[in-house]
Amino acid sequence: MTERIVIVGAGVAGATAAKTLRSSGYDGEVVLLSAERSLPYRRPMVSKELLAGTAVERRTLLEIAEFWPERGIELRTGVTVESIDADRAVVRMLYGGEIGYDALLLATGARPRALPGVRHGLPVLRGRDDIEALRRAIDGGSLLIAGAGLIGCEVAATAAKLGARVTVLHAGVTPLDRIAPPIIGEYIRKLHADNGVDIHGEVLLAEVEQIGNAVRATSTDGREWRAGAALVAIGAVADTAVAETAGVKVDDGILVDEAYRTSVPGIFAAGDAAARFDSGLNAYVREEHWNSAQAQGAAAAQSMLGLPPTPAGVCWGWSTQYGITVQFAGRIRLDDDLEVWGTPGTPDITVRAMRDGCLRGVVSVGRPAEFRAVRDELAAQS
Numbered sequence: 273m274t275e276r277i278v279i280v281g282a283g284v285a286g287a288t289a290a291k292t293l294r295s296s297g298y299d300g301e302v303v304l305l306s307a308e309r310s311l312p313y314r315r316p317m318v319s320k321e322l323l324a325g326t327a328v329e330r331r332t333l334l335e336i337a338e339f340w341p342e343r344g345i346e347l348r349t350g351v352t353v354e355s356i357d358a359d360r361a362v363v364r365m366l367y368g369g370e371i372g373y374d375a376l377l378l379a380t381g382a383r384p385r386a387l388p389g390v391r392h393g394l395p396v397l398r399g400r401d402d403i404e405a406l407r408r409a410i411d412g413g414s415l416l417i418a419g420a421g422l423i424g425c426e427v428a429a430t431a432a433k434l435g436a437r438v439t440v441l442h443a444g445v446t447p448l449d450r451i452a453p454p455i456i457g458e459y460i461r462k463l464h465a466d467n468g469v470d471i472h473g474e475v476l477l478a479e480v481e482q483i484g485n486a487v488r489a490t491s492t493d494g495r496e497w498r499a500g501a502a503l504v505a506i507g508a509v510a511d512t513a514v515a516e517t518a519g520v521k522v523d524d525g526i527l528v529d530e531a532y533r534t535s536v537p538g539i540f541a542a543g544d545a546a547a548r549f550d551s552g553l554n555a556y557v558r559e560e561h562w563n564s565a566q567a568q569g570a571a572a573a574q575s576m577l578g579l580p581p582t583p584a585g586v587c588w589g590w591s592t593q594y595g596i597t598v599q600f601a602g603r604i605r606l607d608d609d610l611e612v613w614g615t616p617g618t619p620d621i622t623v624r625a626m627r628d629g630c631l632r633g634v635v636s637v638g639r640p641a642e643f644r645a646v647r648d649e650l651a652a653q654s
């Protein structure tokens with residue numbers, strides 16, 4: 273019988289798993305361990321309202337403090353798991369102590385990718401604890417951002433609103449190129465330019481150095497940019513450190529089957545940390561979006577209880593910059609055939625990506641009802 277379930281990581285995947293265990297009728301112990309000091313919160317707000325300083329605290333939290341004890345969920349914040357002894361079925365804490373488990377969920381999320389070739393650690397943004405230093409660094413000054421993905425673009429928009437002069441350097445041709453085709457990326461570049469932010473594409477950074485109170489970035493073709501501070505936002509890598517101590521198989525993420533089981537019996541994984549086997553694609557797929565992490569946390573909890581997990585569904589997410597929301601679902605490739613509805617270059621456009629006669633993905637700006645309809649169409653065919 274499963275008497276104690278331990279969850280490592282209280283992001284949306286871990287927290288949703290804990291809630292789902294209770295809502296599914298599980299009455300054993302649930303221990304939810306979080307390295308962060310905050311109560312479980314809405315990470316997408318970090319680069320938006322929390323960095324801007326406009327967030328209402330209650331709205332940042334997944335649940336109020338009382339929720340967890342009332343549900344019989346033992347939430348321990350500021351506690352880092354150092355390793356797992358899978359033979360003895362215990363997790364060991366960084367500052368001593370261990371907890372036994374009957375089943376274990378790894379929901380350790382992801383951490384920012386480091387910029388190759390840079391000698392000194394540069395600021396990154398992943399959680400609440402990173403905000404204050406970044407806000408101090410950009411306060412009224414200038415900021416260089418490496419990366420024009422979701423986080424780079426969102427921080428650029430927030431920092432510009434806070435009065436900073438912002439420059440974004442991007443290896444790809446257009447911003448948001450992992451989720452949006454160039455026709456949308458060009459609009460995003462224009463949106464930033466209209467707000468005083470320059471996004472330079474096709475910049476391969478050779479070095480970013482701290483020189484006195486300034487930062488100097490040099491590209492491989494010899495161009496140079498200077499600013500008061502820099503932020504590295506070039507994507508994230510799955511946090512597999514603890515999983516590896518248990519001997520769990522990892523590649524680009526903790527490898528799990530369609531029921532979120534890792535290669536070690538009794539250990540499951542979900543969220544940004546996990547790469548789940550997709551039998552349709554015959555490949556492991558790792559998502560990095562809020563809704564996927566939430567859905568995976570719920571499905572993994574059901575699987576831990578021996579219930580059939582709900583199917584993964586369509587991967588989708590959103591990004592908000594200067595009050596404009598970009599929504600995306602499915603997977604778009606550069607060689608897809610695009611169907612454009614609305615007006616290119618404006619916040620009123622939907623792009624449907626077709627491949628081999630099938631709908632593969634959608635990106636939409638300012639057309640939420642249409643986005644939902646196309647996302648449902650994608651879900652219906654998966």
Ligand SMILES: Cc1cc2nc3c(=O)[nH]c(=O)nc-3n(C[C@H](O)[C@H](O)[C@H](O)COP(=O)(O)OP(=O)(O)OC[C@H]3O[C@@H](n4cnc5c(N)ncnc54)[C@H](O)[C@@H]3O)c2cc1C
Nearest residue numbers: 281283284285307316353380381543544560561562565589
């Ligand atoms: C700044 C930012 C903005 C974002 N904006 C959007 C958005 O607008 N839309 C969208 O769809 N997605 C967005 N995302 C992505 C989304 O937030 C993530 O996909 C989601 O939060 C992943 O949830 P998770 O629970 O898998 O991992 P996480 O939220 O990363 O949580 C993992 C937790 O595990 C903890 N942990 C790790 N190792 C240990 C350990 N050894 N011991 C104890 N605890 C541990 C970590 O400290 C962390 O608290 C954003 C992400 C960031 C960083």
